Amino acid sequence: MNADLAIADVRLTPILVADPPLLNTQGVHQPYTPRLIVEIVTAGGITGVGETYGDTKYLELARPFAEQLKGRQVSDLNGLFTVADELAVDRSRVSARVDVGGLRGVQTADKLRLSVVSAFEVACLDALGKALGLPVHALLGGKVRDAVEYSAYLFYKWAAHPDGVPAERDDWGAALDPAGIVEQARRFTERYGFTSYKLKGGVFAPEEEIAAVRALAEAFPGRPLRLDPNGAWSVETSVRVAEEVGDLLEYLEDPALGTPAMAEVAARTGVPLATNMCVTTFAEIEEAFTRGAVQVVLSDHHYWGGLRNTQQLAAICRTFGVGISMHSNTHLGISLAAMTQVAATVPNLHHACDTHYPWQSEDVLGERIAFDGGSVAVSDAPGLGVELDRERVEFLHRRWVEADGVLRERDDAAAMRVARPGWVAPSVPRW
Numbered sequence: 468m469n470a471d472l473a474i475a476d477v478r479l480t481p482i483l484v485a486d487p488p489l490l491n492t493q494g495v496h497q498p499y500t501p502r503l504i505v506e507i508v509t510a511g512g513i514t515g516v517g518e519t520y521g522d523t524k525y526l527e528l529a530r531p532f533a534e535q536l537k538g539r540q541v542s543d544l545n546g547l548f549t550v551a552d553e554l555a556v557d558r559s560r561v562s563a564r565v566d567v568g569g570l571r572g573v574q575t576a577d578k579l580r581l582s583v584v585s586a587f588e589v590a591c592l593d594a595l596g597k598a599l600g601l602p603v604h605a606l607l608g609g610k611v612r613d614a615v616e617y618s619a620y621l622f623y624k625w626a627a628h629p630d631g632v633p634a635e636r637d638d639w640g641a642a643l644d645p646a647g648i649v650e651q652a653r654r655f656t657e658r659y660g661f662t663s664y665k666l667k668g669g670v671f672a673p674e675e676e677i678a679a680v681r682a683l684a685e686a687f688p689g690r691p692l693r694l695d696p697n698g699a700w701s702v703e704t705s706v707r708v709a710e711e712v713g714d715l716l717e718y719l720e721d722p723a724l725g726t727p728a729m730a731e732v733a734a735r736t737g738v739p740l741a742t743n744m745c746v747t748t749f750a751e752i753e754e755a756f757t758r759g760a761v762q763v764v765l766s767d768h769h770y771w772g773g774l775r776n777t778q779q780l781a782a783i784c785r786t787f788g789v790g791i792s793m794h795s796n797t798h799l800g801i802s803l804a805a806m807t808q809v810a811a812t813v814p815n816l817h818h819a820c821d822t823h824y825p826w827q828s829e830d831v832l833g834e835r836i837a838f839d840g841g842s843v844a845v846s847d848a849p850g851l852g853v854e855l856d857r858e859r860v861e862f863l864h865r866r867w868v869e870a871d872g873v874l875r876e877r878d879d880a881a882a883m884r885v886a887r888p889g890w891v892a893p894s895v896p897r898w
């Protein structure tokens with residue numbers, strides 16, 4: 468039954484998943500955020516799963532892409548890129564702004580294509596692994612570790628979404644000052660065992676975020692800490708923050724926006740700089756690395772084009788003596804499994820990876836992925852080692868079908884306007 472690896476069917480299911488009111492420099496997370504679930508079914512009856520961003524700009528590429536795949540082999544991973552190259556990307560979708568919505572760097576046509584291909588690559592690897600009885604990490608060359616460490620992703624947040632807005636409740640409470648952030652970090656450690664902490668900054672004036680970092684350092688002496696304002700600061704502010712709390716930080720993430728500004732900050736401070744904004748495509752590597760603008764690249768398999776591209780990025784970083792770790796945006800268990808499988812194969816991964824997963828109370832998996840001591844065990848089960856719960860997928864899809872169009876596009880500034888009419892994403896540098 469397993470032998471025929473030809474793709475017989477592809478199912479694309481856009482869903483909306485609950486998201487708490489997490490604050491970032493552009494606004495606040497919507498109560499529900501779109502994701503796309505990809506299922507690839509082989510002629511031999513095996514189903515592989517993948518997930519990626521679910522906004523319309525991704526759906527409009529995923530649909531024609533899926534049409535092209537029938538009859539191709541799930542083992543033909545390189546062919547996915549050839550097919551994707553032909554996808555027409557509407558010009559209106561492309562932006563050279565490093566802080567375009569989503570805070571994940573530029574939005575080139577190629578990056579949009581790769582953000583779609585990645586979910587299909589993961590689904591193909593899952594199906595192939597299941598067919599061969601091998602875990603995905605074995606298809607990627609084998610694991611070099613048995614567990615992958617993740618960090619607690621701390622956010623300033625409201626206790627609840629604005630009154631009158633349909634939303635799920637969360638039990639994290641508000642975190643709007645240093646004490647709230649420390650309390651949130653404690654709960655992350657109690658619940659998941661995390662021992663390193665990343666604070667999403669760019670929300671309050673730098674002084675307040677400096678105070679939060681100091682409070683974390685006092686509460687968790689010696690633990691790795693990071694601060695990420697998503698490019699909200701000027702070079703001068705970045706240098707000042709680095710002078711004040713640089714010695715408490717494992718790295719400072721995207722303090723200023725874009726490679727030239729990051730290079731200047733790097734030249735004037737000793738604190739390592741990490742990015743998931745100025746190096747998000749292979750084309751951006753050369754300038755950033757030759758200018759010494761970043762010391763750690765935070766890969767994200769969704770927009771780098773999948774698990775094998777992540778390995779290629781890691782190899783380039785190793786060659787240039789630049790560190791590698793992983794970025795995260797709102798994602799579910801399929802992607803956490805995929806991140807864990809590829810992270811297990813990267814020898815030069817020396818920082819705990821980011822994950823939003825603990826913030827996601829809803830998932831499409833029958834069984835949620837567990838953290839033990841802040842780490843996820845690397846599954847040796849065939850494929851990704853996860854099972855989709857189709858009833859959950861259907862439930863979350865019905866929410867997407869019934870939602871008004873607005874929720875189908877993640878827009879943190881629009882979500883903020885509900886609470887603060889007139890709000891627009893602040894221009895950068897904000898401080």
Ligand SMILES: O=C([O-])[C@@H](O)[C@@H](O)[C@H](O)[C@@H](O)C(=O)[O-]
Pocket residue numbers: 489490491569570571667695697743794795796797
């Ligand atoms: O989820 C958020 O609010 C983050 O700000 C996200 O949009 C970023 O892409 C991200 O997590 C980051 O590390 O910059």
Ligand SMILES: [Mg+2]
Pocket residue numbers: 695697720721742743744794
């Ligand atoms: Mg970041």
